[in-house]
Amino acid sequence: MHPGLRLEQVAAGYRQHRVERRIVDDVDAFAPAGQVTALLGPNGAGKSTLIRSLVGLQPLLAGSVTLTGADGRGSDLLQLSPRERARRTAVVLTERVEAGLLTGREVVELGRHPYLGLLGRLTNHDRQLIAGVLADLQATDLAGQRFAELSDGQRQRLLLARALVSEPELLVLDEPSAFLDVGARVDLLALLGRIARDRRITVLLSTHEVELALRMVDRLWLIHDHRVSTGAPAQLVDDGRIGRVFGTRHAHFDAPSGTFRVRT
Amino acid sequence: MVTARAATVTDELTSAVRPRLARSVATLILLFLAALLALGVGAAVGSVTIDWHDLVSYLISGRAHDPTTTVLLGEIRMPRVITAGAVGAGLAIAGLLMQTLFANPLADPYILGVSSGASLGVALITLGTGTLTGGFVSMVGGMRIGVVVAAAIGSAAVLLLILVIGRWVRSVVTLLIIGVMLSSAVGAITSLLLAFADPDRLQRFVMWGLGSYGGVTRSDLAVLLPLIIGAVALSGLLARSLNAMLLGELYARSMGVRSGVVRAVAMVLTAVIAGTVTAYCGPIAFLGMAVPHLARLVIGTSDHRVLMPATILMGVIASSVCSVLAQLPGDDAVLPINVTSALVGAPVVIMVLLRSRRLAGAV
Numbered sequence: 001m002h003p004g005l006r007l008e009q010v011a012a013g014y015r016q017h018r019v020e021r022r023i024v025d026d027v028d029a030f031a032p033a034g035q036v037t038a039l040l041g042p043n044g045a046g047k048s049t050l051i052r053s054l055v056g057l058q059p060l061l062a063g064s065v066t067l068t069g070a071d072g073r074g075s076d077l078l079q080l081s082p083r084e085r086a087r088r089t090a091v092v093l094t095e096r097v098e099a100g101l102l103t104g105r106e107v108v109e110l111g112r113h114p115y116l117g118l119l120g121r122l123t124n125h126d127r128q129l130i131a132g133v134l135a136d137l138q139a140t141d142l143a144g145q146r147f148a149e150l151s152d153g154q155r156q157r158l159l160l161a162r163a164l165v166s167e168p169e170l171l172v173l174d175e176p177s178a179f180l181d182v183g184a185r186v187d188l189l190a191l192l193g194r195i196a197r198d199r200r201i202t203v204l205l206s207t208h209e210v211e212l213a214l215r216m217v218d219r220l221w222l223i224h225d226h227r228v229s230t231g232a233p234a235q236l237v238d239d240g241r242i243g244r245v246f247g248t249r250h251a252h253f254d255a256p257s258g259t260f261r262v263r264t
Numbered sequence: 265m266v267t268a269r270a271a272t273v274t275d276e277l278t279s280a281v282r283p284r285l286a287r288s289v290a291t292l293i294l295l296f297l298a299a300l301l302a303l304g305v306g307a308a309v310g311s312v313t314i315d316w317h318d319l320v321s322y323l324i325s326g327r328a329h330d331p332t333t334t335v336l337l338g339e340i341r342m343p344r345v346i347t348a349g350a351v352g353a354g355l356a357i358a359g360l361l362m363q364t365l366f367a368n369p370l371a372d373p374y375i376l377g378v379s380s381g382a383s384l385g386v387a388l389i390t391l392g393t394g395t396l397t398g399g400f401v402s403m404v405g406g407m408r409i410g411v412v413v414a415a416a417i418g419s420a421a422v423l424l425l426i427l428v429i430g431r432w433v434r435s436v437v438t439l440l441i442i443g444v445m446l447s448s449a450v451g452a453i454t455s456l457l458l459a460f461a462d463p464d465r466l467q468r469f470v471m472w473g474l475g476s477y478g479g480v481t482r483s484d485l486a487v488l489l490p491l492i493i494g495a496v497a498l499s500g501l502l503a504r505s506l507n508a509m510l511l512g513e514l515y516a517r518s519m520g521v522r523s524g525v526v527r528a529v530a531m532v533l534t535a536v537i538a539g540t541v542t543a544y545c546g547p548i549a550f551l552g553m554a555v556p557h558l559a560r561l562v563i564g565t566s567d568h569r570v571l572m573p574a575t576i577l578m579g580v581i582a583s584s585v586c587s588v589l590a591q592l593p594g595d596d597a598v599l600p601i602n603v604t605s606a607l608v609g610a611p612v613v614i615m616v617l618l619r620s621r622r623l624a625g626a627v
Contacts, residue, residue, distance in 0.1 A: 052514075
């Protein structure tokens, strides 16, 4: 098996009073390790729902989610114990994190949670790992400050560091660029690309930044009409799928330039 | 190259981490000494002031210089001081549990309606003259134990209800609102009983509601202490999970925290503490909400591994101070705990929060 994240016959949505409401259905998709995969789709298409369902934060309605490690052994993510799953996957969510009076470092240290004993004592290995990740993300200076007092971009970097110190095989980010400036969004995607390659891990992120994703990620999962289709960015542009899904009455997708234009 | 960088990074790290830990330990030691002092003052002050020689000799040998003081200390002061300490520690920890669980700085041990359940129980037994409760009242109504049992049953009933409802509710915010609603509804039944109550009986209920550490006897302590100490000790097991919960429930779950279990355990522990306290001392308001804030300001972090001990010690201090202030010097009269805790405590907490605005209002 190829290392990466494989979805088979997945359905995600909500179950209320025993009635299922499937928001995305029949999903067969693959996100390879060492690459960045972006989940694209119009607002309300179910990007967050799908992403949360994959990592066990909300019940999957059907199908299986298999994470295959570098050793080629696959395991069904949702059959793992919460602790084991927490060791193999890490998330960065959209919701705002308050974190009380914790410092940046204390937030990042929480990433070691699935490995620690009852007292939560960090070993030297843990500390070195944390220091290494902080240095890698140029977040060492932020570590001493209170998390609540940092800017959105700085928080984002620390939350990413928190995710990485758990040494995940799968890193999932839900709208990670939502609160960032344009420049910071480009930086973030570049950083994620480097992380995926250097650490040989699978990176899956949801975004509604279509133009940026087309230019900067390796692979796309596109949600439309409750289904997911996948492919390389160029492929989805060429066969017109991007234009069909995101074009509106006033905006049309210009394939050669990879940008949206106002209809004239 | 890489190892060299890692080494310098580690050096920076230890230099950054050690002082923080050392400062926390120093703060905890100071708080511990302050707590001992507060308990000591609590034992010394009252209708008769006992000097510290007597107190020390009682603590060492079990008897003071004269028999009267020995009896006074053994039967009145010690139970009161121990009750004050245990209640303070318990309510403070319960308040912290609720504030972290609900990510809400206004949460307190009674937020889920446990005290209104206890109040209803006590109201039924002290005010009840109807046929339903009449028999029970005539049987045990005259005794204190009746009040204790009624309060315990009342709070347990509300706890059970909220646990059952909690199984269907995913969001903690919804659960919080349901708790508040339940509390209001149960409170309304109590008000209904009050409206039709005989004034003499009303007096007893009102006195209970004002809160007091004075009524707890040595034999009461045999029940109260193990329950509160046990619940406080068990809450320590939640420390790491509660830290993860600071990032929000979803993040906590993504880190492998079984949030449903943590939620249920925290709620049961809180209800045991709040129910026990309410049964023996009446609903002691304020401490549970205020003390965690003071503890956070003193210790300067939300890391529960340090914050929990700090909250326990701060609870002992605050509760003992309130108990001392409730003793009118040279007089047998004792003010209700809820009077001193709110009258003295509220301005203190407001002042502290305003002065350190940077840390204020966090969970």
